[in-house]
Amino acid sequence: MERNTRQRKAIHTCLEQAGRPLAPQEILDQAQALVPGMGMATVYRNIKSMLEAGEITTVSLPGGGDRYEIAGHGHHHHFHCRACDRVFEVHACPGDMxxxxxxxxxxxxxxxxxxxxCGACRPM
Incomplete structure (x- = not known):
């Protein structure tokens, strides 16, 4: 059984509240607000155990680093903003491929x- 530490809870909360896949650095930045002093090694250790437990899934982008999101979202796709490098969920599918x-x-x-x-980066 996995330990449910403050750090792990903070990471889970950050992923849940973001509502989009996060890079490890984004996870660290947000989780440090909940658990000051958390380090990147702790983030990676918890990501590994949360993946093994099936709590989160990996979003792999061609030419980019992995992102992580809460598991169980069902079939969906992603939008990658080229300006801010954030990734967003797209809840539509073109259908039969x-x-x-x-x-x-x-x-x-x-x-x-x-x-x-993305909406925040597009020129007005």
């Missing part, structure tokens, strides 16, 4: 990442 696969292939899953500028 099987039609895009070559003849004779069977699609098992897909991931879609949209790239652009």
């Amino acid at each position: 099987q039609k895009l696969t070559p003849d004779g292939f069977v699609l098992e899953s897909h991931e879609l990442t949209l790239y652009g500028l």
Whole structure:
């Protein structure tokens, strides 16, 4: 059984409140407000154990570092802002991707990442 430490609770709270995938540095920055003095090694140690426990999942971006989000969101995609580097959840899906696969292939899953500028970064 995993220990439910103050640090782990703080990380879980940060991920829940963010409502979007967070990079380890974002987790650290937000968790330090709840547990002053928390270090990056503690964040990585807790991420590892939370992944193993199935509490969180990894969001891997091509050419970018991994982000983490609370598990159990169901099928969804992501939007990556090229200006601020934040990642947001997209709760829509273009649908049946099987039609895009070559003849004779069977699609098992897909991931879609949209790239652009978020509302805070887009020019007005």
